Ligand SMILES: Nc1ncnc2c1ncn2[C@@H]1O[C@H](COP(=O)(O)OP(=O)(O)OP(=O)(O)O)[C@@H](O)[C@H]1O
């Protein structure tokens with residue numbers, strides 16, 4: 001129901017907006033929402049962190065860019081290739097790390113993100129190195145080219161709606177409950193027969209899938225990509241989106257992505273201190289609203305509303 | 318109770334712990350402990366603090382491998398099996414310190430308990446076809462039955478961490494039952510319960526046994542333990558001090574002196 005309203009809102013927004021600047025801004029918010037959504041599934045529901053998520057974003061973007069710009073593949077053929085590659089790499093990265101508990105994934109993905117970034121820069125024969133990769137064709141459906149601001153907007157936000165539906169269904173399923181269970185008590189989750197290592201690897205692959213999908217859309221919508229879009233700062237930005245919006249909150253991903261996309265636009269002084277600002281934001285949120293803005297505010301509201309419904313101390317029976 | 322012992326004595330044991338040893342650093346938590354649990358019985362494990370009771374549970378459920386010895390469950394050697402594999406073979410447990418999924422509702426906790434008995438994966442959840450919806454409906458119905466069984470159906474939608482402590486213990490039992498176990502290990506299920514709740518727990522354990530589940534419980538509450546157990550294993554400093562019926566244990570010199578010497 002909420003998703004239908006959301007879809008209608010997007011439809012109307014697309015019709016009402018005319019400024020190319022607004023379309024572009026909203027399109028980036030949509031792409032960031034996909035990134036945050038994927039990481040949120042990993043951080044919020046599986047309780048694992050990825051500090052190198054920009055790498056999967058980059059793998060999605062560069063795979064499709066190389067296949068379409070250098071090898072003249074159709075984007076629609078490059079899409080499954082890009083997604084498959086990202087998911088496969090995620091599997092290989094996660095396999096050794098998720099078997100161990102704790103923060104190995106965080107450390108490992110940090111290194112993985114940096115290696116990917118360096119590879120993209122240095123492998124200039126294919127990627128164009130620092131000067132970037134140009135000439136990525138726009139997406140086409142039959143004869144219609146999806147290159148206008150409005151078309152890009154609809155493609156991205158249509159994908160976001162799909163992503164929301166998929167993630168919402170997952171969260172409210174046997175798999176999603178198992179994920180939340182791992183987050184609450186890994187020991188008890190094991191004792192319920194959940195194969196925690198396998199499940200964590202699967203979610204990591206899902207989050208890489210969504211990041212690569214975002215990268216695919218990004219590459220075809222802007223037609224030019226360069227390594228800086230996929231650097232460590234971007235990984236931190238995605239983490240910040242998740243934390244601000246609220247972990248384990250699908251709609252929080254939208255809020256976090258919106259804020260983190262808009263803030264630098266509004267506050268230009270930001271640019272030099274972006275890292276510092278994100279660091280501060282992360283600290284403040286972690287200390288005062290560890291559930292993120294969405295959940296944190298909801299919780300405060302609920303706590304003030306309730307108080308009467310708490311059961312007394314003897315079991316009935 | 319002794320007639321049931323005689324009657325069940327002929328069946329092969331559901332669980333056989335064979336000379337299990339486990340050390341943590343310099344501490345010998347368990348030393349060559351052996352015992353058998355006949356199917357359909359209630360077996361208690363008692364002993365002073367640090368005797369190795371919880372460690373024994375962790376080894377039976379596969380959380381730790383034993384240093385030496387083996388565990389035979391339903392005629393299979395299960396040493397080295399993963400925890401989740403043992404759950405699907407029918408071994409379930411509760412925790413001494415209550416390990417609920419605190420951010421999830423009471424109902425959801427029990428739903429998670431059915432994880433190994435259900436199938437829906439990533440694709441199933443996304444497509445949500447008819448069989449997935451049917452499975453989900455059946456899971457909910459069974460969960461509500463179990464909640465009713467332990468008396469928590471009225472608070473199914475509450476966050477589990479909001480429940481009073483005693484209720485959390487009952488919820489943990491319902492959640493363990495949701496895995497459809499043959500063998501249920503309960504680590505101090507009465508600790509933190511008031512007298513009324515402890516009495517209710519005793520009745521509940523009897524009912525669970527009647528449903529065909531074999532129970533092993535670690536318990537300090539002697540009136541509960543003596544009242545419902547068929548056999549009792551006494552551990553002391555990692556070693557088996559005695560084993561027998563409640564009457565035998567109450568009369569056992571070594572047990573009496575170990576407990577009296579402790580106090
Ligand atoms: N994971 C572990 N690491 C190190 N030492 C441990 C570990 N688990 C148990 N021990 C030690 O092994 C010994 C037995 O502990 P265990 O928890 O099995 O005792 P228990 O009989 O359950 O005691 P209690 O009645 O206090 O629960 C103790 O000395 C304990 O400190």
Ligand SMILES: [Mg+2]
Pocket residue numbers: 370371372413504
């Ligand atoms: Mg213990």
